[in-house]
Amino acid sequence: MKILVCISHVPDTTAKIAFVDNNKSYNKEGQQFIIGPNEELALTRAIDIKEAKGGNITALTVGSAEVEPTLRKALAMGADDAIRVNMDPKDAFNVSKQIAEVAKANQYDVILTGREAIDYNGGQVGEMIAEWLIYPSVSGVNDMDLEPGKAILKREIDGGYEKIECDFPLIITGQKGIAAEPKIPAMRGIMMARKKPLIVVEPVQSDNATEVLEHSLPASKASCKMVSADDMNELVRLLHEEAKVI
Amino acid sequence: MSVLVYTENWDGQFKKLSFELISYASEVAKSYNTNVVALSIGNVDEAELSKLSQYGADKVLNLSNAAYTEFNAEYYAKAISEAAKSEHAQVTIFANNITTRAIAPRVTIKLDAGMVSGCVAAPESIEPFVVSKKAFSGKAFARVKINKDNKVLSLNQNAFGIKENVKAANIVSFECALETSKAKVVEVSKNSGKMSVLDAEILVSGGRGLKKPENFKLLEEASDILGSVATVACTKPVADLEWRPHSEHVGQTGKVVAPNLYIAVGISGAIQHLAGITSSKVIVAINTDKDAPIFEASDYGVVGDALEVMPKLNEALKAFKANS
Ligand SMILES: Cc1cc2nc3c(=O)[nH]c(=O)nc-3n(C[C@H](O)[C@H](O)[C@H](O)COP(=O)(O)OP(=O)(O)OC[C@H]3O[C@@H](n4cnc5c(N)ncnc54)[C@H](O)[C@@H]3O)c2cc1C
Ligand SMILES: Nc1ncnc2c1ncn2[C@@H]1O[C@H](COP(=O)(O)O)[C@@H](O)[C@H]1O
Numbered sequence: 001m002k003i004l005v006c007i008s009h010v011p012d013t014t015a016k017i018a019f020v021d022n023n024k025s026y027n028k029e030g031q032q033f034i035i036g037p038n039e040e041l042a043l044t045r046a047i048d049i050k051e052a053k054g055g056n057i058t059a060l061t062v063g064s065a066e067v068e069p070t071l072r073k074a075l076a077m078g079a080d081d082a083i084r085v086n087m088d089p090k091d092a093f094n095v096s097k098q099i100a101e102v103a104k105a106n107q108y109d110v111i112l113t114g115r116e117a118i119d120y121n122g123g124q125v126g127e128m129i130a131e132w133l134i135y136p137s138v139s140g141v142n143d144m145d146l147e148p149g150k151a152i153l154k155r156e157i158d159g160g161y162e163k164i165e166c167d168f169p170l171i172i173t174g175q176k177g178i179a180a181e182p183k184i185p186a187m188r189g190i191m192m193a194r195k196k197p198l199i200v201v202e203p204v205q206s207d208n209a210t211e212v213l214e215h216s217l218p219a220s221k222a223s224c225k226m227v228s229a230d231d232m233n234e235l236v237r238l239l240h241e242e243a244k245v246i
Numbered sequence: 247m248s249v250l251v252y253t254e255n256w257d258g259q260f261k262k263l264s265f266e267l268i269s270y271a272s273e274v275a276k277s278y279n280t281n282v283v284a285l286s287i288g289n290v291d292e293a294e295l296s297k298l299s300q301y302g303a304d305k306v307l308n309l310s311n312a313a314y315t316e317f318n319a320e321y322y323a324k325a326i327s328e329a330a331k332s333e334h335a336q337v338t339i340f341a342n343n344i345t346t347r348a349i350a351p352r353v354t355i356k357l358d359a360g361m362v363s364g365c366v367a368a369p370e371s372i373e374p375f376v377v378s379k380k381a382f383s384g385k386a387f388a389r390v391k392i393n394k395d396n397k398v399l400s401l402n403q404n405a406f407g408i409k410e411n412v413k414a415a416n417i418v419s420f421e422c423a424l425e426t427s428k429a430k431v432v433e434v435s436k437n438s439g440k441m442s443v444l445d446a447e448i449l450v451s452g453g454r455g456l457k458k459p460e461n462f463k464l465l466e467e468a469s470d471i472l473g474s475v476a477t478v479a480c481t482k483p484v485a486d487l488e489w490r491p492h493s494e495h496v497g498q499t500g501k502v503v504a505p506n507l508y509i510a511v512g513i514s515g516a517i518q519h520l521a522g523i524t525s526s527k528v529i530v531a532i533n534t535d536k537d538a539p540i541f542e543a544s545d546y547g548v549v550g551d552a553l554e555v556m557p558k559l560n561e562a563l564k565a566f567k568a569n570s
Contacts, residue, residue: 011382013383013498017385019386092361093354093355093360093361115347116347118383119381119382120388121383122361123351123363124363126351127319127347127348127350128352131323131354136320136428137429138319138429139319139348140344140347140348156493157436160434160435160436161434161435162434162435163432164429164431164432165432170428170429208393209359209361209392209394210360210393212389212390212391213388213389214388216386216389217387218384218387221542221543221545224544224545225545226547226548226549227546227547229548229554232559232561232562233562233565235530235548235562236562236563236566238546239507239530243507243527243545243546245448245506245507245527246448246472246507246566
């Protein structure tokens with residue numbers, strides 16, 4: 001089983017969000033960057049499956065040299081090798097195109113991405129790769145098993161779940177539930193990661209379909225209107241007449 | 247030229263967000279001085295389809311081929327992109343939810359388009375095409391420019407609202423040839439047909455402040471009084487303690503919800519919980535601690551013991567429902 005896991009390099013979930021250069025760019029100063037939480041869980045599950053059934057896992061990030069510590073962490077968790085596409089990722093159209101090109105050259109059985117990256121919450125890259133490659137895809141997966149030649153998956157749907165089977169090759173976008181907790185690299189893994197291959201490839205020609213012009217922070221919420229605990233009729237009245245939500 | 251909207255239904259009824267999408271598309275179409283075309287896939291009857299014209303649809307394409315009754319990302323993406331091509335849609339609009347996340351990016355590549363997901367307002371200009379979206383899980387907004395002729399947008403629920411705009415319905419059937427997919431649904435499980443916390447319009451949500459699982463009866467009662475659009479949700483510790491199922495857990499590690507009304511009962515308002523609820527239209531907090539952070543995120547607050555306040559609230563809701 002040849003598995004590719006696409007990893008976004010994103011600010012820690014608890015990071016303070018601030019912007020620089022006229023609010024055009026995210027302020028990276030002093031921020032901790034991590035493996036995107038959705039694909040970290042997908043990677044964890046893939047590693048467990050590989051350790052039980054055999055296979056090879058490649059971790060891939062489209063990014064400049066600053067993303068290499070994130071890829072090294074994926075290697076420390078248990079990926080076998082890593083690829084960095086040397087391009088500043090600005091747009092899903094372009095990023096997915098780059099990943100699809102790597103995939104064409106290497107013929108993976110399974111390509112895993114997260115449901116969304118936690119910086120721009122696009123939720124686009126995985127399904128776009130599927131479309132470039134004309135592969136089937138299953139998105140928002142929260143339970144995954146892989147057998148030689150096929151994937152057995154579950155995903156939540158309105159009021160329940162569905163179980164899906166799909167032959168290789170395919171794209172899976174994973175999310176919470178696909179593994180319980182992300183794997184924490186052991187000391188041995190961290191030592192080994194230094195010796196594992198991390199290949200840098202140059203991007204193919206493609207354009208950014210979108211560009212971020214400017215960021216802003218949400219206005220703070222108007223203050224909370226307090227209602228006496230003895231007057232629930234008043235609360236119901238406000239919800240009906242003022243807020244118009246019931 | 248046109249603006250195309252993919253309108254989702256649930257068991258033959260349009261989801262409320264479909265009407266919001268049509269309202270949004272009408273606004274976009276106005277800037278282009280063009281028409282709104284809605285595409286419905288699945289079994290939806292004429293009466294239901296014609297509802298779309300109340301919010302601004304000039305034309306409704308109805309794809310009711312039996313093969314499309316089961317959701318499949320590849321088929322749906324193909325049908326939508328073919329509709330976009332035949333209607334010369336410059337902009338194709340989706341809701342931003344789990345289902346459309348599987349199809350909209352595929353449509354984008356098929357149409358050689360640029361996509362912005364999680365839009366929160368109508369485009370501020372169409373030449374250049376600039377639209378605002380949520381970023382950093384709701385902690386910021388980004389203004390994004392699309393550089394391609396074709397545009398795909400997904401709209402966050404409740405970001406625009408439903409606006410009436412009555413048009414004459416022109417419902418036409420639409421066909422699209424099927425290919426076979428390798429992804430096969432082998433089992434489906436639906437528990438009680440209850441709305442998921444993602445779809446419910448009202449969430450009555452409980453935290454550790456409810457003290458024990460039996461007390462969630464008070465929230466279930468409120469949700470029952472409010473009707474089928476309401477359901478119960480909870481915080482992570484509540485799900486971890488197995489007081490409630492994990493499918494109801496809301497927040498950073500659970501579901502990110504956007505109901506019209508979120509009633510937070512005995513919830514402290516930790517940042518990880520707020521990450522899942524800040525897109526709600528209105529938040530009500532009921533908590534014994536007047537300094538609980540949840541009040542800062544709320545529109546209405548009640549300081550009091552949930553076990554005393556909830557029965558009173560339920561009485562008030564019952565009286566309200568009886569009179570409305
Ligand atoms: C990485 C990470 C991810 C997390 N993800 C999530 C997540 O997705 N969702 C989530 O919810 N949490 C998440 N958490 C946990 C989060 O930090 C909080 O611990 C949790 O949200 C608190 O839940 P709570 O409000 O139910 O309980 P508590 O924080 O214990 O709050 C209980 C509240 O009830 C009030 N109260 C007590 N008695 C009463 C009464 N009789 N009537 C009314 N009010 C009363 C108290 O004043 C208090 O404010 C995460 C934490 C981490 C570290
Ligand atoms: N620059 C990138 N390099 C590799 N994978 C990425 C990159 N950006 C996004 N992904 C993957 O695509 C998923 C969805 O990202 P997005 O469409 O940006 O929300 C993420 O969870 C990652 O798995």
